[in-house]
Amino acid sequence: MTTNKKPTGKAIITGASSGIGKALAVEMAKKGYQLGLVARRLDVLEQVKAEIIAQIPDAQTVEVATLDVAQDETIYPVLEQLSNTLGGVDIIIANAGVTAINRTGTDNFASDKHVIQVNLIGGMATVDAAAKIFRASGGGHIVGMSSVSAWTGIAGSSAYSSSKAGFSNYLKAVRAELSNKNIQVTTIHPGFINTDISTGMSKKPFVISAEKAAKEMLSAIQKKKDSVIVPSFPWSIITKIITVLPEKLVAKVQ
Numbered sequence: 001m002t003t004n005k006k007p008t009g010k011a012i013i014t015g016a017s018s019g020i021g022k023a024l025a026v027e028m029a030k031k032g033y034q035l036g037l038v039a040r041r042l043d044v045l046e047q048v049k050a051e052i053i054a055q056i057p058d059a060q061t062v063e064v065a066t067l068d069v070a071q072d073e074t075i076y077p078v079l080e081q082l083s084n085t086l087g088g089v090d091i092i093i094a095n096a097g098v099t100a101i102n103r104t105g106t107d108n109f110a111s112d113k114h115v116i117q118v119n120l121i122g123g124m125a126t127v128d129a130a131a132k133i134f135r136a137s138g139g140g141h142i143v144g145m146s147s148v149s150a151w152t153g154i155a156g157s158s159a160y161s162s163s164k165a166g167f168s169n170y171l172k173a174v175r176a177e178l179s180n181k182n183i184q185v186t187t188i189h190p191g192f193i194n195t196d197i198s199t200g201m202s203k204k205p206f207v208i209s210a211e212k213a214a215k216e217m218l219s220a221i222q223k224k225k226d227s228v229i230v231p232s233f234p235w236s237i238i239t240k241i242i243t244v245l246p247e248k249l250v251a252k253v254q
C-alpha cells in the first residue's frame with residue numbers, strides 16, 4: 001500500500017500484533033511512517049495491517065513478517081530482509097515481550113527461562129541486529145521497551161523484573177557504545193498499560209490505554225530522549241521512592 005504523501009520515516013516494530021506494539025504501529029502510521037511489523041502470529045499482523053489501511057487512508061507502506069524473538073539467531077536475517085524491502089530503516093523498536101507469574105522453587109523454572117529468553121536475550125538480540133543494520137547504513141534510532149519493574153525485584157515476577165532490569169542496563173551500555181556512531185538509543189519504561197500481556201490489566205492502579213501510551217511513547221521517540229517513563233505520573237515518583245524504601249516494606253505492598 002503506498003500513497004503520494006511524503007513518508008515521515010521508516011520503522012520496524014517487534015511484537016506489533018497486539019497491545020503497545022500495535023498501538024505504536026497505528027500511531028506511527030497516522031504520522032506518516034512506513035512500517036515493518038513483526039511478531040509470531042502472521043495472521044494477526046495481516047489483520048493489524050488491514051485495520052491500519054481501513055483507518056488511515058493516506059497510510060504509507062505496511063510490510064509484515066513472522067519472527068519469534070526466542071529464536072534469536074533468526075532476528076537479524078528477518079530485520080535485514082524487512083529493512084531491504086522498505087528500502088532502509090530509521091527506527092527499530094524492540095518491543096516484543098511476555099510475562100509470567102511464578103513462585104521460586106515450585107517446579108516451574110521453564111517459565112522463568114522463557115521470560116528471560118524472550119524479554120532479555122530476544123531484546124538484546126534485536127538491539128544487536130538493529131545496531132549492525134545501523135552501523136552499515138551510517139545511523140539510526142534503536143528503541144527498547146523495558147518497564148518500571150526494572151527498578152525493583154517484584155515478588156511473583158522475579159524473572160520478568162530481572163529481564164527488564166537487565167534490558168535497561170544493556171540499553172544504557174549500548175547507548176554509550178553507539179553515541180559516536182550516529183545511533184540513538186531510547187529506553188521506554190511503561191507503567192501499567194491496558195493490554196493482553198496478563199489478565200486483569202484493566203484493573204491495575206494508574207492504568208492507561210495502549211493508545212494513550214503509544215502517543216506519549218512516539219513523542220519521546222521523536223524527541224530522541226535517552227529514557228522515558230510512560231505515563232510519567234505517578235511512576236517517575238514511585239520509581240524514585242522504591243529505591244530508597246526498606247526492602248521489607250516494599251515486599252509488603254507487592
Ligand SMILES: NC(=O)c1ccc[n+]([C@@H]2O[C@H](COP(=O)([O-])OP(=O)(O)OC[C@H]3O[C@@H](n4cnc5c(N)ncnc54)[C@H](OP(=O)(O)O)[C@@H]3O)[C@@H](O)[C@H]2O)c1
Pocket residue numbers: 014015016017018019020021038039040041042044067068069070095096097098118145146147148189190191192193194195196197198201
Ligand atoms: N502492558 C504493560 O503494562 C507493560 C508494562 C511494562 C512493560 N511492558 C512491555 O511492553 C511490551 C509489549 O507488551 P504488551 O503489554 O503490549 O503485551 P501484549 O499485548 O501481550 O503484546 C506482546 C507482543 O509481543 C509479541 N511476542 C510475544 N512473544 C514473542 C516472541 N517470542 N517473538 C516475537 N514476538 C513475541 C506478541 O505477538 P505474538 O504473540 O504474535 O508473537 C505481541 O505482539 C513488552 O515488552 C512488555 O514487557 C508492558
